[in-house]
Amino acid sequence: MSLQKNCIAILEDDPLAAEVLKSAFQSAGMEYQYFSNLTDLKAVLPAKNFSLLMLDWQLPDGTADEVIHLVRDEMQWQVPIIVQSIYEDEDKVVNALSLGADEYLIKPLRQSETVARAQAMIRRAGIDVQQQLWVKAGDLEVDTLNQKVFMNGEQLEMTRIQIKLIAYLLQHIDVPLSREHLLRNVWDKKSLPETRTVDAHINQLRKRLNLDSHSVLKIDSVHGYGYCCRLQQEA
Template structure:
C-alpha cells in the first residue's frame, strides 16, 4: 500500500489513479491528521509527501516519522513545488529518501517508486557488515568507516557505495547505476554518476581505491588502484 499526503485534490486524485492503473494499491490524504489516523490502522510500504500542507509543514511530518521507531525506516518521497537545490538538500537531510519537484512526469514518478521499493525490500540485517580493504559499512546503522574514521556521505553517494560493495567484483555500467540508484533513465545524464563517484572517492580517502573504473564500461568495487 502506498499513501499520499497532498492537499491539492486534483494532483492527489491524478497520482492515486496513475498508481492504481500501474497495479499498485494507493490511498490519498488531504491533511497530516488524516494520514496519522490511517497509519494508526495500517502502515504503508511507501509515503508520497507534499511539503506545503495545512496543519503543519511536510518537513515536520517527515521529522516526526523519522523519530518514531515504527516509521523510522518508512520509504518517503517528497513531491513538492519547492524545487530549489536548497529545498532538495533540506528535504533529504530531514530524512526523505527521494525528492521530486513539481511538475513531474508520471512515468518518472512510478519508476522512482519502484526503485525505492526494491531498495527497501533489500533492507539489511542488523548484523550485516560490508568490508573492502580498510573500508567498513554497517547498513543497519547507515555508518561508513574508512581507515577507522567515520565518513559522512550524501544519500546518493551512500547508495552507490552500498550497491558496489554488495556486489563486489561485478561491473556496473553508468546507465545501470543511474537506473538503480536514481530510479530512472535519462539519456546523456551518465556524467551524474561520474561526479558522485569522484566525490565519493575523495571522501573515502585512501579507501577510495576500492572503487575501480572499468574503462569504457563503468565501475566496480574490488582490490587495486583506481584508473
C-alpha cells in the same frame, strides 16, 4: 516494522494533483491510501505498514517535515519517502533530503517517471530490510530479528539493550554517532536515561566482546561527542 507490498500513502491537499497520483499508481497495480492533510496521516502511521510515503511539502495544517520527523526520529522507520513540491530552489531541496526524505520531485509530476521511481525505491527498501536482519563484522554476527549475537558461531548471552546497541553500531560502520543520537535510536523513547548510560553500555560491550587493540572490530570514542564503530584490517 515490516513493509506492506505496494501500499503507498499519498499526502496531497490538491484534489487534481491527488487524482493524477492515484490514477498513476492504480494503473501500475499499486495499492494506495489517500490523505488530504497531515493530521489524518499522522494519526494512522503508527498502525500502518506503508511501503512508500508520497508527501506534498506544503499542507493546510503544516509541512511534510513533521511526518518525516515522526517517521525517522520517533518511529525509526526506514520506509522510502518521496517529497513532491512546487518549490524548486536548492535550499528547500537540501532541507527536505537532510531531514530524511529519499527523493524530491518538482511539480507537475511526470506520471511514468514517478511510478518508476516509487517502484525502484520499494524494491531497494525490501532488499535493505533483508540485509539488515543479519549484521556481520569479522567473527561477530547479530541476528536482529531474533535478538541473538554470535561470536565464532557461539551465541553470547547479552541484554536486549546490548544487542540493539551493537546491531545499531554495526549498521553505521565509520559513522560518528553522538550519545544523544544513540539514546534516541536504541533506548526506549518513553524512559530515556542520561547520556552517561551510553558510556557505561559501550564499556560493557567492549568487555563482553573482548575488544582490544588486536580486534578487527573497534568502538572508538569520539571526544566530546560519542562513538564510532570501525573495522580495521587484520595484520
